[in-house]
Amino acid sequence: MSRRELDPRKELILKVVTDDYIESAEPVGSRTIARKYNLGLSPATIRNEMADLEEGGYLKQPHVSAGRIPSHQGYRYYVDALMSQQDLTEEELAVIRSYFADRSRELDSILQQTVKILSQLTRYPSLMLGPTLKPSIFKHVQLISLSAHDLLVLIVTDMGIIENKVIALEAPVSQGDLDRVSYLLNKKLRGQPFAKFKSSLFREIRDEMKADNGIFQKAVDLILKTMETRNKERIYLDGIINILDHPEFKEVEKFKLLMELMEEEERLYRLLSTRQQGIRISIGEENQEEAAQECSLITANYEVGGQVVGTNGVIGPTRMEYAHVVSVVDFMAQKLSEFLSKL
Amino acid sequence: MSRRELDPRKELILKVVTDDYIESAEPVGSRTIARKYNLGLSPATIRNEMADLEEGGYLKQPHVSAGRIPSHQGYRYYVDALMSQQDLTEEELAVIRSYFADRSRELDSILQQTVKILSQLTRYPSLMLGPTLKPSIFKHVQLISLSAHDLLVLIVTDMGIIENKVIALEAPVSQGDLDRVSYLLNKKLRGQPFAKFKSSLFREIRDEMKADNGIFQKAVDLILKTMETRNKERIYLDGIINILDHPEFKEVEKFKLLMELMEEEERLYRLLSTRQQGIRISIGEENQEEAAQECSLITANYEVGGQVVGTNGVIGPTRMEYAHVVSVVDFMAQKLSEFLSKL
């Protein structure tokens, strides 16, 4: 990316402007900088530099008689080259560590809690794309008769429940029969990684079933299809209110746009999903999603056994505490990876 | 309650004022009423009546030179005695009916969907308190080994999955052993209503287990405790953004208060939980919850086998379309009751 294309003094001023704006949410003027940051430069000099930075597209002025704020390009440069690394405080580390120390919960609530902690630590809305099935190991399938014609199918992986679906049957079946099917499926599949599930394996099972009992044909088909093409990963959200603490959302309309995005899983999914490794920062218009074009999104993928399985992240105004959030999101993804890998 | 304590003309005027204010969100004046509603009364007469209604506490003036709006007492009278019944439109009926016609989903997503439809039909945020365990029938328990020391416990009722928990074991156990325990528990419990679960039954099972295999003692204890004291019912939410369409929430602070409430399950639980039968309307300060004191809450309980198991409802400004929402919430609860009872 674009780095080291500005001379050191311009970089310094861009950094100071960005830092100050992130903190204050007010356009920052040359006087403020001179007074507050002791750079050994007069306001006039700073003004000249700022004019250059504006010409280069790194800063902009909301209106003529105001100070400067970073443009998207300015933020991008800041994030890529200027931002000072900010380590997590002891408290923050402690919160995350102690959270992951307690292991006796099921997957769903672990993820829900994770995203809650993420929003508490960053003070921004946070999101999470739940883990994919692929690298998991099949643990168990169970068919449970709910009524004469309804069948509950449970699929459990080494990480916990992944899928549960009710299937309507045409012909009634007894729990005993279901147990036999469950037993056979488990015998075939237990301990296998999902990644290995191939159509051939399913066909083999189906044929075996057919020989065994014809009436299960349809049910088994459905189950196998469920296993092959499972629903989208669940999306977890927390701390949406945090966004209201920032002046860029004081107008209800702005907030509403974002809130609408939050209520639509499909769009969130598109926003989050990427198999790119490591931390990802999308600033403003870099986001495809229109409602998020005045926002920045910081995400990191988490892994199980070296393979990316999900994403956690934080969304906020482009004027976001990048340094801090990057640290938290990164560390969180790391810990979550460790945690899930241990399961 | 207070009904028929106003003469018919005062009632008429209170009704007209309330209807108009609900629609327009603007204080309504005597001229407007005379012009718009053709009551055969001059503005002056209406003014006199309104002055009386204000003295009686049914109306109030936001400020001297404005029209009148209903007070909480006014809304209460309106709701109890004046509100005209508003039947659901054919479309609305169709939406709900066709929704409940499709049965092949699992409980959790049914409830999630229900609350979504509720908010779409009413255009207010809607809430739902998930069903309690009590009137359900135990269908299945399954112990699944996730790793050497982690055990997934699943409890399934006739309505679908209800509980799944990970339990840490001290000593490793094999899946085969777990299957045996599952089998025994199921033999004892399948088909029993949860309401019949008594400590004595559990003790009996535990004793039998003890004789069978000592190392399961602790696991079984945990499972039984889970069954006895299960977590709070889940709370479902949808359509929070709808509240932003109403001018009473145009100030972010007002909205934030409500949003904070929505993110705290504990408070929502207190707000919703009641075993009172039928429809319930809480207007403004009648709500205990402070954040909801400028709101009204309309809820109805749903039942399985004649026993109340959960609550669904809608929250909105006190200036709410009571008649319509009451119909929707009521019908929805009814259909949901039917649906769940059929399972």
Place this chain on the structure above:
DNA sequence: GTTAGCACTCGCAAAAGGCGAGTGCTAAGC
């Protein structure tokens, strides 16, 4: 290249003014 000085811009907040919807009161009418 840096900086002091200065005229200029312009958003914003407070003050001023005018409008209009709505009221209460009074007195006349049915």
Place this chain on the structure above:
DNA sequence: GCTTAGCACTCGCCTTTTGCGAGTGCTAAC
């Protein structure tokens, strides 16, 4: 005695005006 026309009055709100101040760009001197 209830109803209503008439009228003076109130007061929130919208618009306009005004003044302030933060900030700028330019110029000229260092």
